[in-house]
Amino acid sequence: MQNKQWILSSFPKGEIQDGDLVLKEQKLAELKNNEILIRNIYLSLDPANRGWMSGQASYVDAMQIGDVMRGGTIGVVETSNNEKFKIGEIVNCMGGWQEYFITDGKGVQIIPQNTGFPLDSFMSVLGMTGMTAYFGLLDITNPKEGETLVVSAAAGAVGSIVCQIGKIKGCRVIGIAGSDEKCEWLTKELKIDGAINHKIDNVREKLKELCPEGIDIYFENVGGPITEAVVTRMNIGGRISLCGLISSYNAETVVPGPAWGNLLIKRIKLQGFIVFDYFKRAMEAFQDIGKWIHEGKLQYKNEIIPGIENASSSIKKLFSGENKGKLIIQISDDPTL
Amino acid sequence: MQNKQWILSSFPKGEIQDGDLVLKEQKLAELKNNEILIRNIYLSLDPANRGWMSGQASYVDAMQIGDVMRGGTIGVVETSNNEKFKIGEIVNCMGGWQEYFITDGKGVQIIPQNTGFPLDSFMSVLGMTGMTAYFGLLDITNPKEGETLVVSAAAGAVGSIVCQIGKIKGCRVIGIAGSDEKCEWLTKELKIDGAINHKIDNVREKLKELCPEGIDIYFENVGGPITEAVVTRMNIGGRISLCGLISSYNAETVVPGPAWGNLLIKRIKLQGFIVFDYFKRAMEAFQDIGKWIHEGKLQYKNEIIPGIENASSSIKKLFSGENKGKLIIQISDDPTL
Numbered sequence: 001m002q003n004k005q006w007i008l009s010s011f012p013k014g015e016i017q018d019g020d021l022v023l024k025e026q027k028l029a030e031l032k033n034n035e036i037l038i039r040n041i042y043l044s045l046d047p048a049n050r051g052w053m054s055g056q057a058s059y060v061d062a063m064q065i066g067d068v069m070r071g072g073t074i075g076v077v078e079t080s081n082n083e084k085f086k087i088g089e090i091v092n093c094m095g096g097w098q099e100y101f102i103t104d105g106k107g108v109q110i111i112p113q114n115t116g117f118p119l120d121s122f123m124s125v126l127g128m129t130g131m132t133a134y135f136g137l138l139d140i141t142n143p144k145e146g147e148t149l150v151v152s153a154a155a156g157a158v159g160s161i162v163c164q165i166g167k168i169k170g171c172r173v174i175g176i177a178g179s180d181e182k183c184e185w186l187t188k189e190l191k192i193d194g195a196i197n198h199k200i201d202n203v204r205e206k207l208k209e210l211c212p213e214g215i216d217i218y219f220e221n222v223g224g225p226i227t228e229a230v231v232t233r234m235n236i237g238g239r240i241s242l243c244g245l246i247s248s249y250n251a252e253t254v255v256p257g258p259a260w261g262n263l264l265i266k267r268i269k270l271q272g273f274i275v276f277d278y279f280k281r282a283m284e285a286f287q288d289i290g291k292w293i294h295e296g297k298l299q300y301k302n303e304i305i306p307g308i309e310n311a312s313s314s315i316k317k318l319f320s321g322e323n324k325g326k327l328i329i330q331i332s333d334d335p336t337l
Numbered sequence: 338m339q340n341k342q343w344i345l346s347s348f349p350k351g352e353i354q355d356g357d358l359v360l361k362e363q364k365l366a367e368l369k370n371n372e373i374l375i376r377n378i379y380l381s382l383d384p385a386n387r388g389w390m391s392g393q394a395s396y397v398d399a400m401q402i403g404d405v406m407r408g409g410t411i412g413v414v415e416t417s418n419n420e421k422f423k424i425g426e427i428v429n430c431m432g433g434w435q436e437y438f439i440t441d442g443k444g445v446q447i448i449p450q451n452t453g454f455p456l457d458s459f460m461s462v463l464g465m466t467g468m469t470a471y472f473g474l475l476d477i478t479n480p481k482e483g484e485t486l487v488v489s490a491a492a493g494a495v496g497s498i499v500c501q502i503g504k505i506k507g508c509r510v511i512g513i514a515g516s517d518e519k520c521e522w523l524t525k526e527l528k529i530d531g532a533i534n535h536k537i538d539n540v541r542e543k544l545k546e547l548c549p550e551g552i553d554i555y556f557e558n559v560g561g562p563i564t565e566a567v568v569t570r571m572n573i574g575g576r577i578s579l580c581g582l583i584s585s586y587n588a589e590t591v592v593p594g595p596a597w598g599n600l601l602i603k604r605i606k607l608q609g610f611i612v613f614d615y616f617k618r619a620m621e622a623f624q625d626i627g628k629w630i631h632e633g634k635l636q637y638k639n640e641i642i643p644g645i646e647n648a649s650s651s652i653k654k655l656f657s658g659e660n661k662g663k664l665i666i667q668i669s670d671d672p673t674l
Contacts, residue, residue: 058602059573223597236396242601256593260560264579264609265395272601 001028004308006069006097011055015250015319020053021069021097021312028100036108037079038091038101042123043308043329044072045315046157047221050249059274069097069311074111074123076335085110090336092122097311099331117290119336124157124326125293125300126286132243132275133161134285138169139278140271141217141239145170148211150230153221153246154195155182157300157326161289162219163192164298171217174210176203176226178321190299203229214238223247224255231258234266242272250319301325338365341645343406343434348392352587352656357390358406358434358649365437373422373445375412375430375438379460380645380666382652383409383494384558387586396611406434406648411448411460413672422447427673429459434648436668454627456673461494461663462630462637463623469580469612470498471622475506476615477608478554478576482507485548487567490558490583491532492519494637494663498626499556500529501635508554511547513540513563515658527636540566551575560584561592568595571603579609587656638662 002025012020031037052070056062063070073095077085082105085091093108095101111122124130136158143149149166153159154175163186166173173192177183183195194210196203203226207215214235220227223245231240248255263270278285292298303324305314308331317323339362349357368374389407393399400407410432414422419442422428430445432438448459461467473495480486486503490496491512500523503510510529514520520532531547533540540563544552551572557564560582568577585592600607615622629635640661642651645668654660 059604220597227597242597245597245601248596248598254596254598256595257597258594259585259591260557260564260579260582260594260607260609261585261591263607264582265611267396267609267611267614269609270597270600270607272597272604272606274602274604277604 001100002026003028003098003100005099006308006311008053008063008065008067008069010065012050012053012250014252016050016053016312016316018312023309023312029102031079031081031102034082034104035102036077036082036085036105038073038075038093038095038103038108039078040073040075040095040099040101040331041090041334042074042120042304043095043097043311043331044123044128045311045318045327045329046072046128047244047246047249047318049315050319059276070094071097072123072128073101073331074119075101088335090119092127097308099308113336115290117293119334120302120304120328121300123328124302125161125289125298128275129157129326130161130289130300131278131282131285133158133165134289135275135278135281136241136243136273137162137165137217137219140241140273141219143169143171143217146172147216148172148174148213148235149217149219150174150176150207150211150215151219151221152176152226152230153244154186154192155325156221156323158243159219159221160186160190160325161298161300163190164292166217166219167192168292168297172211174207176222198226204232207233217241219243221246223257228258231262231268234262234268236266238266238268240268240270242270246319302328304328304330306330338437339363340365340435340437342436343645343648345390345400345402345404345406347402349387349390349587351589353387353390353649353653355649360646360649366439368416368418368439371419371441372439373414373419373442374416375410375428375432375440375445376415377410377412377432377436377438377668378427378671379411379457379641380432380434380648380668381409381460381465382648382655382664382666383465384581384583384586384655386652387656396613407431408434409460409465410438410668411456412438425672427456429464434645436645450673452627454630456671457639457641457665458637460665461639462498462626462635465612466494466663467498467626467637468615468619468622470495470502471626472612472615472618473578473580473610474499474502474554474556477578477610478556480506480508480554483509484553485509485511485550485572486554486556487511487513487544487548487552488556488558489513489563489567490581491523491529492662493558493660495580496556496558497523497527497662498635498637500527501629503554503556504529505629505634509548511544513559535563541569544570554578556580558583560594565595568599568605571599571605573603575603575605577605577607579607583656639665641665641667643667
């Protein structure tokens with residue numbers, strides 16, 4: 001049996017180039033005792049992937065040249081030598097950019113079936129994306145009714161959920177996104193209070209206009225001049241949830257952050273977080289998010305691109321902002337459809 | 338009756354220059370109903386003073402040209418038309434850079450007498466300086482036994498108290514200061530675990546050597562390249578207490594902060610604070626600090642310079658690092674001595 005795999009063949013400098021990842025076909029190894037064979041169905045493409053390819057350890061080990069590209073997956077168990085997993089079970093794990101994944105089951109979670117939610121939702125709103133939004137906003141910034149929340153990359157997978165949870169909690173929510181189309185989606189569909197197109201608008205001026213009482217909470221996904229503009233308008237006692245810095249992930253030199261003077265004077269709390277730290281509390285997030293979806297208070301958008309061969313070209317959309325919602329590669333047929 | 342006053346006559350550009358503050362003599366106003374006349378004894382010189390002179394509002398209103406220079410004072414009530422204050426009582430307030438202060442008593446605290454502590458200690462270790470160190474370290478970073486704490490401006494008024502509270506709480510404490518003499522005082526007298534002279538040592542290399550298990554807590558007083566070096570070595574779950582940024586106070590352009598990438602990956606909590614927010618909890622600090630002084634666990638150093646005429650030239654010492662401990666101007670005789 002053959003296995004198509006995307007192999008890291010050079011550490012990208014700046015943007016990911018064709019050739020940094022190379023699609024190869026390899027013979028599948030024999031299944032050992034205790035191992036399972038998973039057929040990958042969905043592959044998650046995330047800004048964090050870029051950091052994993054940098055050659056530098058961060059909150060996970062550095063990837064090495066020759067490794068299968070790391071990535072979150074949903075798959076189905078096709079063969080099992082491990083009593084914890086049955087054939088046909090749907091699982092969630094770091095299965096990588098490949099058609100098949102062989103593992104001893106460590107870190108593999110079984111996804112419940114017949115929940116009424118489509119399988120790809122477990123890769124976004126009911127997966128790490130939803131957890132990131134939920135804990136990053138609620139746990140770190142403790143939003144209160146009437147407070148003003150600003151979200152950058154607001155039309156993105158995480159950002160759009162943060163915006164909606166902000167509304168559910170009674171905040172005034174202003175989103176920053178990269179096109180008029182996204183801004184319209186945010187205000188018309190997600191019903192947030194205002195949106196700023198950072199490619200056209202003067203972000204500082206717009207923030208002044210849309211946040212007349214200042215900014216209490218900033219959910220940070222981008223870094224750079226947008227961050228600078230937001231931090232300048234924050235109120236005393238403000239909180240910043242530091243989730244991502246996508247504007248710097250392709251940078252070849254270190255991009256400095258905003259001066260700390262404002263953080264000091266305004267007594268701001270800034271807290272970085274990684275969703276992995278919240279895995280034990282996942283059910284808290286999924287119960288609330290599931291309920292909010294049922295109640296029609298929370299919507300999400302997945303952009304599913306078929307074909308493992310499109311993974312490397314598709315991930316670039318995250319950095320150009322072309323993706324429309326959570327970016328997912330469909331590697332093989334979804335048996336639940 | 339005449340009153341010598343330092344008047345703000347221009348907003349300093351960069352370092353404070355002769356002429357930005359001008360010493361004038363003015364006739365004292367008549368005491369109105371409800372007012373008290375305070376003779377200032379001690380005047381506190383602090384890095385924060387520079388910010389107050391910038392012409393820009395921060396956590397306090399901006400000073401205006403022509404205002405008496407703002408400053409914390411300890412004084413004695415000489416005349417009282419206010420039943421809350423008796424003649425001869427010693428008080429703590431923002432009495433300004435002047436010989437006499439007339440006030441309706443708002444914001445004026447009475448200092449208890451016969452405590453066994455000299456009066457000038459209420460301007461440092463038992464005053465705002467001590468509170469800043471106490472709440473900035475304990476409330477914001479919650480230090481645990483065995484953790485590594487790095488303190489910048491470690492030989493300064495606040496820093497030196499932070500170092501010692503860190504030791505009391507069982508931390509490994511490394512101080513960063515600006516001379517070998519200061520470093521020696523920190524390690525030999527205050528018995529902290531290591532000190533770095535940032536004017537001579539390679540701070541990055543020294544931090545690596547002195548913090549082999551990384552840095553859990555950073556007490557920030559300075560900003561700039563030192564901050565950069567510390568943040569790079571912080572551990573997962575690290576905390577930064579953002580107390581001051583003295584390296585930037587004289588800067589004419591905004592000095593950027595460190596990139597946020599490390600704060601994200603390491604899940605660091607950064608929290609700015611202003612000691613004014615802790616006034617209600619002052620007794621917590623003073624009880625502990627008083628006890629530690631009695632037990633010989635905490636020492637402090639005040640540099641008392643006689644003569645109000647020396648205030649403007651002396652404050653420059655804070656920025657050059659020439660001061661030895663908490664910098665205080667003695668304006669008039671201390672009646673408790």
